[in-house]
Amino acid sequence: MSRVGRVKPFFLSPRSCRCVLANMEYDERLARFRQGKGPRNHELPSSVLSAEVKPELFHSEAKTQSTDRAMDLGLAEDHFSRPVGSFVASDIEQLKQAIEECKRLILELPEHSERQKDTVAKLIHLRLKLQELKDPEEDEPNLRVLLEHRFSKEKSKSVKQTCDKCSAIIWGLIQTWYTCTGCYYRCHSKCMNLITKPCVRSKVSHQSEYELNICPEIGLDKQDYRCAECRTPISLRGVPSEARQCDYTGQYYCSSCHWNDSAVIPARVIHNWEFEPHKVCRSSMRYLTLMISRPVLKLREINPLLFNFVEELVEIRKLRQDILLMKPYFITCKEAMEARLLLQLQDRQHFVENDDMYSLQDLIDISSGRLSCSLTEIHTTFAKHIKLDCERCQAKGFVCELCKEGDVLFPFDSHTSVCHDCSAVFHRDCYYDNSTTCPRCARMTERKHDAPNDSPEPGS
Structure with a gap:
């Protein structure tokens, strides 16, 4: 068959x-x-x-x-x-x-x-x-505004996130979730109506300052034994909920508002030059993240003795002062403007505006040595343009009028001194050994006296 x-x-x-x-x-x-x-x-x-x-x-x-x-x-x-x-x-x-x-x-x-x-x-x-x-996805808007948060609907489905409100995992494949474009607060769509904490970005915009006291604890009794943020009952024994202290604010929070995140505390850096991360609550973590690059720390007023013990700070201050002296050359130089030399400091714009304001990120980079290396390289590039590459900038140099010898001087040279009144540049040894006044200031004063008086006579 x-x-x-x-x-x-x-x-x-x-x-x-x-x-x-x-x-x-x-x-x-x-x-x-x-x-x-x-x-x-x-x-x-x-x-x-x-x-x-x-x-x-x-x-x-x-x-x-x-x-x-x-x-x-x-x-x-x-x-x-x-x-x-x-x-x-x-x-x-x-x-x-x-x-x-x-x-x-x-x-x-x-x-x-x-x-x-x-x-x-x-x-x-x-x-x-x-x-x-x-948690249906129908009719969910792409943008929602709540308590100064600007929530944007996320499109990512594969990234695993955690809801800042309920502390549960956000399953992007089947759940709708939003992220605040200001403070990066993440939450489920169903948790948005339960949010009570305003956007941290507004606090950064209106009150850009740090808590400069180290862990200013007030005690659980002052908090009525409740979480400082959501007011949930807490205690140190973990009944009904564990109390966790934020090293930045000094207050106690529940486990939903304090996830044991770690961050560098500004007060410990300024007073102790300590960069060891400490545990902070979620709101402090977001605030410190947004503030880390803002130049709001004036070290000369907060802790001027810090410059006596940290040599790197003195080195960085000198480099910043030199860059401020180079800035007028670049502003009036066409080649420097076309080359956009000053944009090399666009991530630290305050370096071309003053020499005494620091951000927390600046201090962290100073401690690690990264800022010293990068700023020295930029300083070398700027000096090379002024003294070697550009003839227009070379023509703006100075000759020491006290000894009338030596090479052309620039105010950012290490062996020079600058007159505070007329900004003339001299050799440092010549300037401090001179017992008379600045020659340039004397000429300017003499010209003012010799100039004809154009004001009308009284009674004419």
């Missing part, structure tokens, strides 16, 4: 037969319902699911039939398609019951078996559907 016409017989196990019969019964009932009421495709009303499916799934006396029907709930095409209308509470309850049934089956089935793997996959589908019903 030819093998072409031969059909190999196959047999179904009793369990497989029951699965097939159960599925056929479910499909047959669904078809009868659609023929009678004609619902849209991919829509299964809750009445059918609650009246017909639920009793057979969870209240059948036959354990095998109940197991198979519960697992089929997560694979029905009509159940997992997005409905046109809205779900009611009964649909969510049925999903929860199906999830519990799948969890029970996973524990009962043999480990690493195919049925256990299939049940795990169905459990995942059921949980995703349940989360989707609880």
Whole structure:
């Protein structure tokens, strides 16, 4: 006999037969319902699911039939398609019951078996559907404004984040979430109406200053044994919630507002030159992150003795003073403007405006040695342009009028001194050894006396 016409017989196990019969019964009932009421495709009303499916799934006396029907709930095409209308509470309850049934089956089935793997996959589908019903994405605006926060709807689905409000994981694949464009506060869409903390960006804009006292603790009794931010009851014993101290504010917070983040504390840097990170609350972490590059620290007023103990600060101050003396050359030089030399300091714009204001990032970079290396390189580039590359800038040099010897001098040279009145440049030794006044200042004063008096005579 030819093998072409031969059909190999196959047999179904009793369990497989029951699965097939159960599925056929479910499909047959669904078809009868659609023929009678004609619902849209991919829509299964809750009445059918609650009246017909639920009793057979969870209240059948036959354990095998109940197991198979519960697992089929997560694979029905009509159940997992997005409905046109809205779900009611009964649909969510049925999903929860199906999830519990799948969890029970996973524990009962043999480990690493195919049925256990299939049940795990169905459990995942059921949980995703349940989360989707609880947090739908329809009609979510792209921009929302709340308590000075400007929340922008995120499009990323694969990045794992944590909600700043409820401290739960944000599942971007199935949940809608927002990020504040000002302070980078992240939260679920469903948590936005629960936010009570204003945007930190507004505080930075209106009150750009640090707390300069080291951990100014006030005690839990002054806080009424409540979180300083959300007012949740807290205690040091962890009942009902653990009290965590913020090293920046000195106050105590609950675990939802204090995630044990670490940050460099400005007060410890200025007073102790200490850069060891300490634990801070979430709001302090965001504030310090936004403030780290702002030049708001005037070290000469806050702690002038710091320059006596930190040699790197003295070196940086001298480089900044030299750059300020180079700035007039670049402003009046066409080649320097075209080369945009001053833009090499665009990340530290305050370096070309003053020499006494520092940001926290400046002090961190000074401690690590990065700022000294980068600023020395920029200083060398600027000096090379003025003294070697540009003839116009060379022509603006000075000759020492006290000794009238030596090379052309510039105010940023290390061996020179500058007159505070007329900005003339001299050799340092010549300037301090001179017992008379500055020659240039004397000439300017003489010219003023010799100039004719153009004012009218009294009574004329």
